[in-house]
Amino acid sequence: IAAVAVIAIGIFSFKQVNEKKRGNAARRPNIVFIMSDDHAYQAISAYDTRLTQTPNIDRIAKEGMLFTNACVTNSICAPSRAVILTGKHSHLNGKIDNYFPFDTTNITFPQLLQKSGYQTAMFGKLHFGNNPKGFDEFQILPDQGDYYNPDIITKKAGKKKLMGYVTDLITDITLNWLQNERDPEKPFFLAYLHKAPHREWLPAERHYKEFISKKFPEPATLFDNYEGRGRASKEQEMNLLTHMNWAGDSKIFPENMDKLGIKESHAYDKRNYTYTVGRMNPDQRKTWDETYGKMNEEFIKNYPSMTEKDKMKWRYQRYMQDYLGCIASVDEGVGKVLDFLKKNNLDENTIVVYTSDQGFYLGEHGWFDKRFIFDESFKTPLLVKWPGVIKAGSKNSQMVQNLDFAQTFLEAAGVKSPSDMQGESLIPIFKGKGKNFRDAAYYHYYEYPSVHMVKRHYGIITEKYKLVHFYYDVDEWELYDRVNDKNEMKNVYNDPKYASVKKELHQKLAALRVKYKDSETLDKMYIEKYKELEAKGKI
Ligand code: SGN
Ligand code: CA
Numbered sequence: 001i002a003a004v005a006v007i008a009i010g011i012f013s014f015k016q017v018n019e020k021k022r023g024n025a026a027r028r029p030n031i032v033f034i035m036s037d038d039h040a041y042q043a044i045s046a047y048d049t050r051l052t053q054t055p056n057i058d059r060i061a062k063e064g065m066l067f068t069n070a071c072v073t074n075s076i077c078a079p080s081r082a083v084i085l086t087g088k089h090s091h092l093n094g095k096i097d098n099y100f101p102f103d104t105t106n107i108t109f110p111q112l113l114q115k116s117g118y119q120t121a122m123f124g125k126l127h128f129g130n131n132p133k134g135f136d137e138f139q140i141l142p143d144q145g146d147y148y149n150p151d152i153i154t155k156k157a158g159k160k161k162l163m164g165y166v167t168d169l170i171t172d173i174t175l176n177w178l179q180n181e182r183d184p185e186k187p188f189f190l191a192y193l194h195k196a197p198h199r200e201w202l203p204a205e206r207h208y209k210e211f212i213s214k215k216f217p218e219p220a221t222l223f224d225n226y227e228g229r230g231r232a233s234k235e236q237e238m239n240l241l242t243h244m245n246w247a248g249d250s251k252i253f254p255e256n257m258d259k260l261g262i263k264e265s266h267a268y269d270k271r272n273y274t275y276t277v278g279r280m281n282p283d284q285r286k287t288w289d290e291t292y293g294k295m296n297e298e299f300i301k302n303y304p305s306m307t308e309k310d311k312m313k314w315r316y317q318r319y320m321q322d323y324l325g326c327i328a329s330v331d332e333g334v335g336k337v338l339d340f341l342k343k344n345n346l347d348e349n350t351i352v353v354y355t356s357d358q359g360f361y362l363g364e365h366g367w368f369d370k371r372f373i374f375d376e377s378f379k380t381p382l383l384v385k386w387p388g389v390i391k392a393g394s395k396n397s398q399m400v401q402n403l404d405f406a407q408t409f410l411e412a413a414g415v416k417s418p419s420d421m422q423g424e425s426l427i428p429i430f431k432g433k434g435k436n437f438r439d440a441a442y443y444h445y446y447e448y449p450s451v452h453m454v455k456r457h458y459g460i461i462t463e464k465y466k467l468v469h470f471y472y473d474v475d476e477w478e479l480y481d482r483v484n485d486k487n488e489m490k491n492v493y494n495d496p497k498y499a500s501v502k503k504e505l506h507q508k509l510a511a512l513r514v515k516y517k518d519s520e521t522l523d524k525m526y527i528e529k530y531k532e533l534e535a536k537g538k539i
Pocket of ligand 1: 098451
């Protein structure tokens with residue numbers, strides 16, 4: 001009898017421990033991390049209603065918090081993703097630009113979540129050139145990925161070709177995992193990562209048909225002439241008129257370019273380039289050719305009488321039609337995922353984040369692309385909901401960074417962060433208690449000389465000012481007054497009125513470089529390493 005009793009107690013307490021574990025697991029929040037590629041906050045209606053409507057993305061802010069000063073540490077794709085996953089600045093995680101390989105000996109937060117009992121999955125664009133670690137399941141696009149009929153690398157079955165439109169496909173894969181592969185016993189971390197709205201901006205059929213006839217308001221700085229600013233702003237190659245491709249970007253058919261005598265070095269076969277319309281099947285291509293064919297006809301009629309100014313205006317409209325058309329599918333996909341969570345009673349205990357790998361220029365300063373420390377690419381959208389923790393409809397203006405995600409998610413999951421992570425948990429902010437958050441952000445961009453020719457630079461950003469050092473083939477400092485010059489058109493570095501501000505910021509920047517363990521020695525080392533890659537033909 002005694003033996004039976006002992007066994008019974010044993011079973012009872014074993015069961016209790018197990019239930020307790022499960023109880024804890026059930027209480028730990030799920031995390032749905034949604035990130036798009038190059039999604040400007042100007043193109044999310046929760047931030048700005050002038051360009052487009054994104055009702056589904058906006059739901060996250062309505063039910064949670066809108067961050068109005070979220071920013072990145074290095075405004076470019078793969079480096080931003082590396083900062084997010086490691087919680088370390090680029091100079092420490094080693095992924096300084098799109099060329100350097102991601103060092104997989106870095107510890108990433110999904111690895112730690114997985115170890116602590118989370119089920120982890122990643123779907124969409126990663127852009128590391130190697131597979132993600134710490135994921136029970138992944139399906140990722142190779143490199144940049146294609147808009148139409150893309151290849152996908154799966155954890156289980158290697159590479160395969162999918163048929164359809166990339167944003168819809170990534171959404172379907174994500175919903176399928178939530179529905180059929182999720183382990184209901186475990187909390188989960190899900191990374192749902194869109195390729196859209198990355199260049200060359202190919203919308204889904206339903207959206208290009210809708211957006212091709214729309215007109216959009218121009219930004220105030222579309223015709224910026226960079227007066228008073230340094231060589232970096234003047235020598236970039238991000239201008240809508242002079243650096244966009246007529247064929248690939250604006251979708252002028254090569255035969256029409258010939259007719260009009262439009263020449264450009266690298267655009268001709270762009271229309272059939274792997275990640276443009278060259279991947280479409282005949283049906284997809286037929287509707288595309290018909291819709292864009294009409295636009296081409298109009299263009300042929302108007303082009304001979306267009307001034308340079310007209311051409312700039314035209315290119316801006318063309319750019320916005322396709323860029324915002326891409327975002328329409330992203331918004332629909334986000335809506336489907338949010339609906340799934342709600343329908344399946346998963347929304348109460350789930351943190352949902354919407355962000356981008358960085359901001360993007362939508363014609364401001366005459367530009368497209370990103371890279372610069374200036375606001376449109378330094379800032380990034382961030383909307384977070386977490387029922388019961390974040391008050392619905394709240395707004396926060398602190399300078400939170402993509403550097404902070406790792407520690408935030410680890411804290412939410414009750415996992416201790418490694419001491420060498422460099423961000424701050426956002427949980428106090430979520431709870432409305434983050435008053436004394438970071439007062440200055442550090443930024444460092446490296447990818448030069450390269451596409452778009454944005455010079456290497458680092459800087460400090462405070463609520464009121466921005467001090468920047470451009471280096472490598474220049475040695476120039478710029479200072480901006482963020483309060484009185486919101487569009488960052490006036491470099492006041494040599495204005496005597498700012499002498500004391502300048503001095504203080506120089507000191508603060510030097511202190512930040514020490515705090516984050518960045519240095520001139522590292523700057524030089526990365527230049528040497530870059531040259532080695534260049535010599536090997538890898539750049
Ligand atoms: C491609 C694009 C660039 C873009 C980089 C990096 N040109 O080279 O415009 O800046 O990718 O983008 S394209 O004509 O080939 O599309 S990132 O998002 O991966 O950093
Ligand atoms: Ca990007």
